[in-house]
Amino acid sequence: MTTKETYQQPNEQGYYGPFGGAYIPEMLHRNVEELRTKYLEIIYEESFQQEYQQLLRDYVGRPTPLYLAERMSKKYGVTIFLKREDLCHTGAHKINNTVGQILLAERLGKKRIIAETGAGQHGVATATVCALKGVECIVYMGEKDIERQAPNVARMKMLGATVIPATSGSKTLKDATNEAIRDWINHPDDTHYIIGSVVGPHPYPDMVARFQSVISEEIRKQLLDKTGSELPTHVIACVGGGSNAAGAFYHFLDEPTVQLIAVEAAGEGINSGKSAATTQLGTPGILHGSKSLLMQTEDGQVVEPHSISAGLDYPGIGPLHAHLFESGRAIFMSATDKKALNAAFELSKTEGIIPALETAHALHALKMINFNKKDIVVICLSGRGDKDLDTYMKNMPL
Amino acid sequence: MKSRISGVFGSLPFRGDLEGHRVLNVYCTAGYPKLDSTLEVMKALQENGADIIELGMPYSDPLADGPVIQHSGSVALANGMTIAKLFEQLKDFRNNSHSGPARAGTDGDGGGISIPVILMGYMNPVLQYGFEKFCADAAAIGIDGLILPDLPEYEFETEYGAVIKKYNLDFIFLVTPETSEERIKKLDSLSTGFLYAVSSSSTTGGEKSTSASQEYLLQLKNLKLQNPVLVGFGIKDKASFDAVCQLADGAIIGSAYIKVLENSTNVNAATKNFLSSILH
Numbered sequence: 001m002t003t004k005e006t007y008q009q010p011n012e013q014g015y016y017g018p019f020g021g022a023y024i025p026e027m028l029h030r031n032v033e034e035l036r037t038k039y040l041e042i043i044y045e046e047s048f049q050q051e052y053q054q055l056l057r058d059y060v061g062r063p064t065p066l067y068l069a070e071r072m073s074k075k076y077g078v079t080i081f082l083k084r085e086d087l088c089h090t091g092a093h094k095i096n097n098t099v100g101q102i103l104l105a106e107r108l109g110k111k112r113i114i115a116e117t118g119a120g121q122h123g124v125a126t127a128t129v130c131a132l133k134g135v136e137c138i139v140y141m142g143e144k145d146i147e148r149q150a151p152n153v154a155r156m157k158m159l160g161a162t163v164i165p166a167t168s169g170s171k172t173l174k175d176a177t178n179e180a181i182r183d184w185i186n187h188p189d190d191t192h193y194i195i196g197s198v199v200g201p202h203p204y205p206d207m208v209a210r211f212q213s214v215i216s217e218e219i220r221k222q223l224l225d226k227t228g229s230e231l232p233t234h235v236i237a238c239v240g241g242g243s244n245a246a247g248a249f250y251h252f253l254d255e256p257t258v259q260l261i262a263v264e265a266a267g268e269g270i271n272s273g274k275s276a277a278t279t280q281l282g283t284p285g286i287l288h289g290s291k292s293l294l295m296q297t298e299d300g301q302v303v304e305p306h307s308i309s310a311g312l313d314y315p316g317i318g319p320l321h322a323h324l325f326e327s328g329r330a331i332f333m334s335a336t337d338k339k340a341l342n343a344a345f346e347l348s349k350t351e352g353i354i355p356a357l358e359t360a361h362a363l364h365a366l367k368m369i370n371f372n373k374k375d376i377v378v379i380c381l382s383g384r385g386d387k388d389l390d391t392y393m394k395n396m397p398l
Numbered sequence: 399m400k401s402r403i404s405g406v407f408g409s410l411p412f413r414g415d416l417e418g419h420r421v422l423n424v425y426c427t428a429g430y431p432k433l434d435s436t437l438e439v440m441k442a443l444q445e446n447g448a449d450i451i452e453l454g455m456p457y458s459d460p461l462a463d464g465p466v467i468q469h470s471g472s473v474a475l476a477n478g479m480t481i482a483k484l485f486e487q488l489k490d491f492r493n494n495s496h497s498g499p500a501r502a503g504t505d506g507d508g509g510g511i512s513i514p515v516i517l518m519g520y521m522n523p524v525l526q527y528g529f530e531k532f533c534a535d536a537a538a539i540g541i542d543g544l545i546l547p548d549l550p551e552y553e554f555e556t557e558y559g560a561v562i563k564k565y566n567l568d569f570i571f572l573v574t575p576e577t578s579e580e581r582i583k584k585l586d587s588l589s590t591g592f593l594y595a596v597s598s599s600s601t602t603g604g605e606k607s608t609s610a611s612q613e614y615l616l617q618l619k620n621l622k623l624q625n626p627v628l629v630g631f632g633i634k635d636k637a638s639f640d641a642v643c644q645l646a647d648g649a650i651i652g653s654a655y656i657k658v659l660e661n662s663t664n665v666n667a668a669t670k671n672f673l674s675s676i677l678h
Contacts, residue, residue, distance in 0.1 A: 029577065169458060286521045299523055301457065302522070
């Protein structure tokens with residue numbers, strides 16, 4: 001048990017408050033237990049950290065800039081910084097985690113990598129590090145997502161990965177995750193599963209949060225340089241499973257003066273029946289190996305979520321975020337498909353940055369918060385919008 | 399008191415004795431192929447030689463299941479199956495309306511099922527139903543045991559095991575070829591009824607050879623566990639059934655039987671055909 005009260009880390013069994021744990025079938029036990037007992041030792045070992053930091057710097061392009069968005073700041077009457085994760089190699093924050101996990105897999109002696117992907121960003125980030133290390137890569141992706149994210153599918157293939165469509169259930173991220181887990185059950189010896197978000201059985205949520213925490217580590221240093229204080233008043237990030245939010249919040253979780261704002265995908269509206277706003281619509285339940293908040297029927301069947309953004313189209317949320325929501329440590333908001341599109345068009349024209357659709361949800365929060373003039377707001381610009389051009393073109397205001 | 403499941407195994411041990419009785423546990427999905435098929439399928443299984451029925455409660459995200467059982471679950475869910483509906487269907491399944499007077503207040507056919515019935519499912523639907531209410535209702539209608547593959551032993555020991563015991567339900571843990579000897583012993587000590595040995599590292603209905611698992615089954619046999627061992631995953635015909643029964647107390651057949659149901663119009667005839675091809 002941790003003795004210090006902290007939001008950052010779960011207890012030994014992987015619980016953040018009442019959420020987390022490892023609800024896995026016995027077939028996964030050996031692999032998950034191996035990770036649980038070794039991950040901290042491995043990732044804080046000196047040679048690991050050396051290689052990880054070097055790759056983050058020379059391959060990923062870190063630190064990513066903390067950019068003062070002057071025109072946006074003027075428009076909203078508050079100081080707005082954008083943490084430019086969209087400038088990471090492969091175009092999103094996802095690679096922070098895959099670089100870490102491929103090094104971990106290497107040290108565990110695993111020769112085959114599997115991953116799930118929604119928007120394709122995590123799939124691309126996984127295929128990229130597998131190419132970097134010359135390791136076999138299999139990516140599960142919902143059939144529906146394969147259709148709406150064609151450029152990322154092409155990128156994964158070009159990087160040498162095999163993309164396998166998930167054809168069960170809603171044919172999106174949830175089902176891709178099921179298929180990846182089943183693959184792991186069938187290949188217990190040589191395979192490591194690189195989960196892309198802060199979901200899954202313990203230790204995944206904590207491990208992925210640690211790899212993504214470089215985002216907030218950098219924000220603190222960069223803010224100190226730019227403003228004289230390490231602490232902003234607000235940090236805003238979008239949440240599907242919650243990996244970029246976990247990374248952007250991580251080093252502010254135990255700083256009570258910093259307001260943490262998570263923005264979920266409301267889809268066509270919270271009560272439209274076509275939404276992915278888990279904290280608004282979910283109840284406690286178990287999905288993909290952990291207890292968290294979950295969109296489900298009264299009978300405990302997981303419902304099919306909807307969001308225009310494939311990366312947020314997930315019926316659950318990481319256990320860390322469920323705890324932040326229930327404890328009130330973070331404020332949860334949501335943005336509809338339409339609001340997200342508008343926010344994306346606005347940022348493109350105001351700052352010359354085309355954001356990912358996922359990120360656009362976070363940008364919409366600017367319209368929902370009453371800021372004081374002196375507030376310092378950091379928005380995690382989690383990814384770039386190239387992959388969403390098709391959707392943007394279809395919805396372009398004429 | 400000896401549970402109905404333990405009763406099936408008679409006096410232990412008769413491990414791997416081909417001459418002795420080999421226990422056949424057959425899996426079926428509640429509400430499959432039709433919503434009202436549940437009792438009909440269970441009766442057919444009892445009539446045609448199954449020793450235990452493992453009744454699957456369908457779930458939208460069954461991680462441990464291969465395509466055949468996944469599909470049966472999707473069909474059952476589309477048919478409208480829920481835990482509440484299942485308990486309603488099963489409320490009289492232990493009564494035998496054919497040989498005795500109908501109980502006051504019951505209408506229609508009793509089930510007349512006397513062999514052990516185990517409910518298999520995933521944690522989430524059970525939690526939504528209410529874990530204690532689930533155990534209480536299951537025990538009240540005559541269910542004998544539970545298999546919940548995603549209920550790990552830590553949660554079992556700290557929270558759920560006591561509830562399961564309170565209602566005298568057996569709880570069956572799974573072990574796999576990847577499970578360490580120490581852990582096998584632990585899971586055996588927590589299980590009652592029998593221990594479920596997954597034959598190879600796979601989801602249900604896997605095509606991996608079960609012959610590769612001989613060494614592992616021998617290991618289980620030599621561990622002198624407190625529970626009898628039934629082998630499941632990939633057992634599909636007489637050859638695979640006979641093979642594992644040389645080293646274990648019996649086997650569990652799932653996907654192969656679901657395929658039989660999928661392609662049949664007459665549940666009883668199809669079940670009879672299938673089970674006699676395995677048992678004779």
